[in-house]
Amino acid sequence: MKARVTASAAYTIADIDKRLYGSFLEHLGRAIYTGIYEPGHQHADEQGMRRDVIELVRALDTPICRYPGGNFVSAYNWEDGVGPKENRPKRLDLAWRTTESNQVGIHEFADWAEKAGTEMMLAINLGSRGLDAARAFVEYVNHPGGTYWSDLRRKNGRKDPWNCRVWCLGNEMDGPWQIGQKSATEYGHLANETAKALRGLDPTLELVVCGSSHSDMPTYPQWEATVLEATYDQVDYISLHMYFENYEKNTQEYLALPVKLDRYIGTVASVIDFVKAKRRSKREVKIAFDEWNVWYHNRKEDAERVRTWDWPEAPRLLEDIYNFEDVLQVGCILNTFIRRSDVVRIACIAQLVNVIAPIMTEPGGPAWRQTIYWPFMLASKHGRGTALQLAVDVSTYDAAAADKIPWLDIAGTLDADRGTLTFFAINRHSSEAIEADVSLEGFRAKEVEHTIIRHDDLEARNTMQAPDTVTPKKADGARLGGRGIELVLPPHSYSMVRVTL
Structure with missing residues (x-):
């Protein structure tokens, strides 16, 4: 199969916000306990944080991490996680029917985030609580001292404020599964009043208002319009969530789903523009896509287990073991975010x-x-700089999600500081290689290198016993030639092609 791609120095999309490669940690399952935190482990530091996990997180170079939820946050009292650990209460978490020990709270997470090289993105409970608890939380975290909440932080061992910049005003408040679910009108009013109060504490905060939990919600996209009309003058981002499933085991249909993601982003971007025009505003509101990932391998079984178990602490829950097919999907999702980086400024893989x-x-x-x-690592480390507007000519196929799905999914970035062009390319076809001629207009290529992730078995997994079954390898499918570079992309493959200028 032949493909033609044109990358021009004259046609760019946007400078990529590094927070496009953000992450997420929720008090759910083993994400925190025996995930990042395991006192007594051979690799635990003096605070009980696993150094081996910190090393893997640092290698991902994820600049921001959302915490502590998620559904968990909608019935969470942040005060339970501060002060001496022996005095912290155990609570029943209604979101996941588990028991929360509160041995990790804001102090422990903030220290972990610093060690892991990531900034905090803190979520506020607007489900069971509201404005007053929100302003107390922000004051505790960000105010230097001399007030009740800031002095309590200092008493609890942290003299200087953490100065967290990004705050989420609740989580998935449209969802009937959410503690404290609200209508768009109810939530819009509460979020706006909370945002006003937080701006009174610090007008420079970046505030994220809840959008639809996913694009199949019956209230979508009217929810976005109603909420934004109520909050537009106070917020900086509207959050979107999407998870990707392949219950039917149909790879072509599965790999078409990022087109639905692109349509979701485009629709919400249009709603933002509509509200902006209606309000005659100059204010720019962007998208924080702060939950996304593949989620289906154990999802139905886990939902049944949660309904029947008796409030365990840190159980094994939602522990999907990913396969090689999911590599292709995650690559397509990240490419979509790069191509939409003009409006998607923050994105968080769920979870870490x-x-x-x-x-x-x-x-x-x-x-x-x-x-x-x-x-994720390859895109996070090398997909920085400026997103390029690529012209792509390749054969397509029709799927349930949309028609005319290109067999080649490709995104490109220019890192002017490093003097490199990077292309991320996924061949969706099961049996045909793609021979792609990439024309470079306004660039002078010096050398090219090709990294590939590929496996003959779509079900191939990395496990504790075999952790390197699927890994990136150097390849020889790229060379300088013609007006740019010539690529050979094997069937069902993920490639990163880096051009030194």
């Missing part, structure tokens, strides 16, 4: 450790990289 995550751990044992760790 153990719970539908790129990193897995065994209690008392090792930590290892899942298959999806690799495309």
Whole structure:
């Protein structure tokens, strides 16, 4: 199969916000306990945080991490996680029918985030609580001192404020599964009043208002319009969530789903423009796609288990073991975010450790990289700079999600500081290689290197016993030629092609 791609220095999309490669940790399953935190583990530091996990997170270079939820946050009292650990209460978590020990709270997470090289993105409970608890939380975290909440932080061992910049005003408040679900009108009013109060504390905060939980919600996209009309003057982002499933085991249909993602982003971007025009505003509101990932391998079984178990602490839950097929999907999702980086400024893979995550751990044992760790790492480390507007000519196929799905999914970035062009390319075809001529207009290529992730078995997985079954390898499918570079992309493959200018 032939393809033609044109990358021009004259046609760019946007400068990519590095937070496009953000992550997420929720008090859910083993994400926190025996995930990032396991006192007594051979790799635990003085605070009980696993150094082996921190090393894997640092290698991902994820600049921001959302915490502590998720559904968990909608019935969470942040005060339970501060002060002496022996005095912290155990609570029943209604979101996942588990028991929360509160041995990790804001102090422990903030220290972990610093060690892991990531900034905090904190979520506020607007389900069971409201404005007053929200302003107390922000004051505790960000105010220097001299007030009740800031002095309590200092008493609890942290003199300087953490100065967290990004705050989420609740989580999935449209969802009937959410503690404290609200209508768009109810939520819009509460979110706006909370935002006003937080701006009174610090007008420079970046505030994220809840959009639809997914694009199949019956209230979508009217929810976005109603909420934004209520909050537009106070917020900076509207959050979107999407998870990707392949219950039917149909790879072509599965790999078409990112087109639905693109349509979701485009629709919400249009709603933002509509509200902006209606309000005659100059204010720019962007999208924080702060939950996304593949989630289906154990989802139905886990839903049944949660309904019947008796409030366990840190159970094994939502621990999808990803395969090579999921590498292709995650690559296509990340490419979509790059191509939409003009409006999607923050995105958070959900989640980071153990719970539908790129990193897995065994209690008392090792930590290892899942298959999806690799495309995320490659994009996070090399997909920085400026997103390029590529012209792509390639054959297509029709799917349930949309017609005319291109067999080649490709995104490109220019890192002017490093003097490199990087292309991320996924061949969706099961049996045909793609021979792609990439024309470089306004660029002078010096050398090219090709990294590939490929396996003959779509079900191939990385496990504790075999952690390197699916890994990136150097390849020889790219060379300088013609007006740019010539690529050969094998069937069902993920490629990163880096051009030194």
